[in-house]
Amino acid sequence: MNESLTLPDELSMITDYARGRKALLEIGVCWGxxxxxxxxxxxxxxxxxxxxxxxxxxxxxxxxxxxxxxxSAHMTVESVERGEVVWIKDFSDNAAKDFHHPLDxxxxxxxxxxxxxxxxxxxYSPHIIQGGVLIFHDxxxxxxxxxxxxxxxxxxxxxxxxxxxxxxxxxxxx
Numbered sequence: 709m710n711e712s713l714t715l716p717d718e719l720s721m722i723t724d725y726a727r728g729r730k731a732l733l734e735i736g737v738c739w740g741x742x743x744x745x746x747x748x749x750x751x752x753x754x755x756x757x758x759x760x761x762x763x764x765x766x767x768x769x770x771x772x773x774x775x776x777x778x779x780s781a782h783m784t785v786e787s788v789e790r791g792e793v794v795w796i797k798d799f800s801d802n803a804a805k806d807f808h809h810p811l812d813x814x815x816x817x818x819x820x821x822x823x824x825x826x827x828x829x830x831x832y833s834p835h836i837i838q839g840g841v842l843i844f845h846d847x848x849x850x851x852x853x854x855x856x857x858x859x860x861x862x863x864x865x866x867x868x869x870x871x872x873x874x875x876x877x878x879x880x881x882x
Contacts, residue, residue: 713738713739713741713742713817713845714741714742714817714845714874714876715873715874717873717874718845718873718874718875718876719741719742719745720873721871721872721873721876721878722742722745722746722815722843722876722878723745723746723748723749724871725813725841725843725870725871725878726745726746726749726750726813726815727749727750728749728750728751729750729751729754729812729813729840729841730750730751730753730754730755730812731754731755731757731809731810731811731812731813732746732750732754732755732756732757732811732812732813732814732815733756733757733758733759733807733809733811733813733814733815733832733835734746734756734757734758734759734815734817735759735760735800735814735815735816735817735818735828735832736759736760736816736817736818736819736845737758737759737760737762737781737785738760738777738781739777739780739781739784740758740780740781740782740783740784740785741784742815742817743756743758743781743784743785743793744784744785744787744788746813746815747785747788747790747791747793748788748790750790750791750813751791752790752791753791754791754792755791755792755793755794755809756785756791756792756793756794757794757796757807757809757811758781758785758793758794758795758796759796759798759800759803759818760778760781760796760797760818761797761798761799762777762778762781762797778797782795800818800819800824800827800828800831800832801824801827801831804827804831804832807831807832807835808835809835810835810836810837811832811835811836811837811840812836812837812839812840812841813836813840813841813843814832814833814835814836814840814841814842814843815843815845816828816829816832816842816843816844816845816854816857817844817845817846820846820851820853820854821853822853823853824853825844825851825853825854825856825857826853826856826857826860828857829842829844829857829858829860829861833861836881837881838881838882839880839881840880840881841870841878841879841880841881842861842867842878842879842880842881843876843877843878843879844857844858844861844876844877844879845875845876846875847875847876847877848875851875858877858879861879862879865882866881866882867879867880867881867882868880868882
C-alpha cells in the first residue's frame with residue numbers, strides 16, 4: 709500500500725518546500741508517508757510536529773476502504789533518523805490550545821469535513837514566520853471547506869501563492 713495519500717507530483721512539491729525547514733507541522737498523518745518524506749528533507753536539527761488523533765475512522769482511497777494506523781505511521785516516520793519528531797495524538801482543535809511553536813512550514817491535511825479546514829488554518833497559520841509556507845492538500849471542488857480555507861488565506865493579503873500541483877496549493881507568508 710502507498711504510504712502517502714498525496715500523488716507523486718504533489719509529494720514532490722511538498723518536499724521541495726520542506727527542504728531545509730527547521731520547524732514543520734503536519735496536521736493529518738494517516739500512515740506517515742508524507743511525514744517520512746518531510747523528515748528526509750528537513751533541516752537535520754529541525755523539529756517535525758505530527759498531529760493526528762489516530763481514531764479508526766474509515767476513508768476511501770483508490771476506491772478502497774482504508775483506516776489510519778498509528779503503529780504503521782510511527783514505524784514509517786521512525787525509519788528516517790533526521791531531526792526530532794514530536795507526536796501530538798489529539799484532534800487539532802484540542803491541540804491548538806497548547807501549541808505555541810513558531811513554524812516555517814505547515815501542511816494542512818487533516819479532517820476535510822465541516823469547518824475543520826478553516827479552523828486549522830485560523831488556529832495554526834498565525835504560528836508561521838515570515839517566509840514560511842502554508843500548504844493545503846485537497847483544494848478541490850469535492851472538498852469545499854478546504855478550498856474556502858485556502859481562499860480565505862489568499863484574501864487576507866498575508867500570503868502569496870507560490871506553487872500548485874494537483875490538489876496541493878502552497879502559500880508563502882509575506
